[in-house]
Amino acid sequence: MDIRGLHVLSGIQRDHWNSTLEGFEDRYEDGLYKELTVLAISIIGNALNKNFIFLTGAPGSGKTHFLVGLFRAKVLADEGVMGTEHALYMPFANMITEIIEGLQETHSTRMGLAKYLPVRYLFIDDISRGERVINPEKIEGQVFREVLLDRFENRKYVVCTSNYTPVELRRMIKAVFGAYVLSRVESSSLFVEFPNKDFRKNNK
Secondary structure: OOOOOHHHHHOOOHHHOOOOOOOHHHOOOHHHHHHHHHHHHHHHOOOOOOOEEEEEOOOOOOHHHHHHHHHHHHHHHOOOOOOEOOEEEEEHHHHHHHHHHHHHHHOOHHHHOOOOOOEOEEEEEEEOOOOOOOOOOOHHHHHHHHHHHHHHHOOOEEEEEEOOOHHHHHHHHHHHHOHHHHHHHHHOEEEEEOOOOOHHHHOO
16 A cells, blocks of 8 residues: 555654654664564554553654654554544644634634544644643643543543653643543553654754
8 A cells, every 4th residue: 555645644744754663673772662663563453552652752862753653554554544433643733723723613622622532543743841731721731631531531542742751741741630630641651761862963
């Protein structure tokens, strides 16, 4: 199946149009590479037993590259089908922009999320470290909370990247959304820590 034009349909960023799951064995230590391999196999084979997968680490450490590679592999395994009951990829900033535009008609964050919530595997790139995502009164904070609760309550999955460390992410979720949300996240989450290394600098 030829999915070379997948980025046109899915909103993959230009610098990741060609990102796949190949080459990671040369980039990371054996432990992390094996962890990524097991994760990829479980997602592709519909055997994932966690609702939340957080790919954390420094900018340039390969999180988005791996996320896009996962998404491509999942779509390929699902015979090119994206959307409801399958997979959807979206940079968080683009997702917020779409929802804000939709709010002009729906006036409801929940309704604005209607495109995303039915999807079984939701791949979200770059949960921002900015103040807006940690403010429950801002749209970013509201969206993140709704995604977390929906994934848990409906036994669906979100795989997302973040520059937060696992400790910072847990602390943020508890401080902003409370123990109710944190309990659900912690009971069904996997944190994969990428190395503190910027591969973009090495490529220049």
